[in-house]
Amino acid sequence: MTVTASPAASSRTSVDMSAPNRDLSAREIALDVRNLVKGFRKKSGGSLVRPQYTDSRAVDDVSFHVRRGEIYGVLGPNGSGKSTLIRAMSTLLIPDEGTVSIFGLDVVRDEAQVRRLLNRVSVDAAFYKKLSPRENLLYSAQLYGLDRHVAEQRALVTLRRLGLKDKAFQEPLEEMSRGMQQKVAIARAFLTSPIVVLLDEPTTGLDPRSRRDVQEFVLELRDVHDATIILTTHDMPEAERLCDRIAFISGGKFVAEGTAEELRTLVGPGKTLEDAFIELTGEELAEEEQA
Ligand SMILES: Nc1ncnc2c1ncn2[C@@H]1O[C@H](COP(=O)(O)OP(=O)(O)OP(=O)(O)O)[C@@H](O)[C@H]1O
Numbered sequence: 001m002t003v004t005a006s007p008a009a010s011s012r013t014s015v016d017m018s019a020p021n022r023d024l025s026a027r028e029i030a031l032d033v034r035n036l037v038k039g040f041r042k043k044s045g046g047s048l049v050r051p052q053y054t055d056s057r058a059v060d061d062v063s064f065h066v067r068r069g070e071i072y073g074v075l076g077p078n079g080s081g082k083s084t085l086i087r088a089m090s091t092l093l094i095p096d097e098g099t100v101s102i103f104g105l106d107v108v109r110d111e112a113q114v115r116r117l118l119n120r121v122s123v124d125a126a127f128y129k130k131l132s133p134r135e136n137l138l139y140s141a142q143l144y145g146l147d148r149h150v151a152e153q154r155a156l157v158t159l160r161r162l163g164l165k166d167k168a169f170q171e172p173l174e175e176m177s178r179g180m181q182q183k184v185a186i187a188r189a190f191l192t193s194p195i196v197v198l199l200d201e202p203t204t205g206l207d208p209r210s211r212r213d214v215q216e217f218v219l220e221l222r223d224v225h226d227a228t229i230i231l232t233t234h235d236m237p238e239a240e241r242l243c244d245r246i247a248f249i250s251g252g253k254f255v256a257e258g259t260a261e262e263l264r265t266l267v268g269p270g271k272t273l274e275d276a277f278i279e280l281t282g283e284e285l286a287e288e289e290q291a
């Protein structure tokens, strides 16, 4: 297992560490990200007539791979590039530089095939809010070309599994809490039985019970459905509990990668993952909002 870490984001060094809890080294590579760059042009001043723009890199030369059946966590503060990375991996954004491949398929060149393999859940999932989860999910099932009955049964099983009451299946989404809507978003992503699941802050803002429901579902996705999962979070305990390996992202760059234990060890005995994060990135993680 290789751990890379550097307090300075620009220069990574490599350290060989012992094996993580689960040895995945013989597994095939599910996701391979190489030198990924994604930038945005932002207005930085000037006048209405002559606006000035600056280009900034939201994801700046990121490389990593994730093995089949692995849960890989990306931990970083607000604005560090987590969502941009997830979107570039899920075909929603075209990389400026570098490549992303999913089981050997390129996300740009083989977009249609890649879309059949993966799905994404984001904090800002879009729904028809006047419609119920059932109606929203059946609509998505239709877009995915799935059988209505099969999709409905699958969605119901997932929603029950996530602790949503059957009654809520028929209520308008706008009347549901954010946590409940998040569970519907997860059920929707799971309709297509993706083998790669990209979860962008799946538990942010959830109450402790819902958070646990979602975390257990994530573990089940891996253990029962053999899914490969990439998860972003601000929550250290969540990363420690769920992730086989974790990357710290800061200013669009990966500054360290390894198991939670390896990352803690990098900064010295008796240190927590949060200590490691602060030391290696030079940043504090925002306090996680609690529902
Ligand atoms: N569509 C966009 N247009 C312009 N800039 C963007 C766009 N999306 C993201 N950015 C910028 O890219 C940087 C990274 O944003 P990103 O949303 O990826 O961060 P994040 O780590 O997901 O943050 P958060 O924890 O708040 O969700 C930020 O500076 C952000 O302002």
Ligand SMILES: [Mg+2]
Residues within 6 Å of the ligand: 082, 083, 084, 200
């Ligand atoms: Mg984000």
